[in-house]
Amino acid sequence: MAERHAQSSAHGYKKLLFLLFFITTLVFAFSWFFLLGSTGGPHLIEQTVLPNSKILWTAENHGDIPSSENDEQVGHYFQDSTGPPEHEFSKCDPSNAVLKVFMYDLPPEFHFGLLDWKQEENSVWPDIKGKIPDYPGGLNLQHSIEYWLTLDLLSSTISDRPGPCTAVRVTNSREADIVFVPFFSSLSYNRHSKLKPLENTSMNKLLQSKLLMFLKAQEEWKRSGGRDHVILAHHPNSMLDARIKLWPCMFILADFGRYPPNVANVEKDVIAPYKHVVRSFVNDTAGYDDRPILLYFKGAIYRKSECTVAEYRDLFEYLASRLDRLSETVLEGNFMKGLKSEIRAVVRVMRPCDLGEAMELA
Known part of the structure; x- marks a missing residue:
């Protein structure tokens, strides 16, 4: 009797696990579907519930808004x-x-x-x-x-x-x-x-x-x-x-x-984003499509943690191993300044979150 009850409980437990797995899979599928939908094309969900x-x-x-537009169209x-x-x-x-x-x-x-x-x-x-x-x-x-x-x-x-x-x-x-x-x-x-x-x-x-x-x-x-x-x-x-x-x-x-x-x-x-406080390049006429490399500087992982030059030194060493234009001699001097001047010819987007602070520390 006890054995039959145990078998029944085990069977019910398996059904519960299967149902839970099914629901989890369904939620994941819908989440992935809507994530893909949010990256481009018309939205399936009307967003009238939001303000403004x-x-x-x-x-x-x-x-x-198209995903790729020229600067003059912005x-x-x-x-x-x-x-x-x-x-x-x-x-x-x-x-x-x-x-x-x-x-x-x-x-x-x-x-x-x-x-x-x-x-x-x-x-x-x-x-x-x-x-x-x-x-x-x-x-x-x-x-x-x-x-x-x-x-x-x-x-x-x-x-x-x-x-x-x-x-x-x-x-x-x-x-x-x-x-x-x-x-x-x-x-x-x-x-x-x-x-x-x-x-x-x-x-x-x-x-x-x-x-x-x-x-x-x-x-x-x-x-x-x-x-x-x-x-x-x-x-x-x-x-x-x-x-x-x-x-x-x-x-x-x-x-x-x-x-x-x-x-x-x-x-x-x-x-709203912070106003950009890093100086722009002067007479920099190269267009977006002329820069083959896309870079994004996130800054510190934790918002209030201090930005240190060491973090950007690691980044520089990684870039130096990937780009022929970067040299170790830049790293020996005021490397952040050198990094900016050396990399400008090949970088499309450079949005350094804490780059200004790092340059002051260098």
Whole structure:
């Protein structure tokens, strides 16, 4: 009797294992199928569940982005193939804008005042046709997207602005697709997060508190609960005190590393790359197809680990064994500088994450 029960249990266990194996195989097959589908060609799944549906609608109706395009074609994916000729996009035409953006007229202390700009008369914005306040250099440039996006919106209302505009500023918030909050939060953190003498609270924290009070009092916020608001928080430590209270907003971030998933996630937020801080080659006319080797410098495996020259020394030695153009004599001197000059003739893409830091250490 016990033997028969054991056989029955073993048979049921085998059936359970078979079912589990079948389900696992099925899930793996579907995952692989959708992974292949995501690398090119039309998508099988409509992505209307994601935020910013107007941009997705534009991409869907204007066709998929090809996997191989020439440099001069970049930036034209939002142009309608049945629309005006390309030369008609040489100036900013608000009627062709992908997005209509309402931007709050925040006091200068939230944006250009952080760049030591002094308010002129009653205008909260500098005259961008004249002298534009400079953004600080160095590592500050990594998070300067707040500066460039604000300038782009300000210039979108200039009638003779050259170049196409994909986003245009509107004065009526009810006509807007999104509401832009022009707070230079990364600059605020970099410059004003430390307490100064006689201060009980840093200016960075005070600005975040003032921003929360401002937003909660706005009709635009009350109307949407903040879900159509775009908040700039590109520095990982920016908006540290206010971010939890701004969770309905769309954040522009560098990564999700320091956010809980209920505050920032891939479904509603945008990951923007760092501004490239490594100097470009001068008079480098070789095209993409003229460079037979593709290189990608990832940098440190762990985001916050220190970048060391030794990591790039290993990379150099590997490259030296593969490329005849690289010589050991380069390694003996300032090898990072030599690496850059020797390899430029054969490399298609060079995107070093921490290369600038490594060169300073060399």
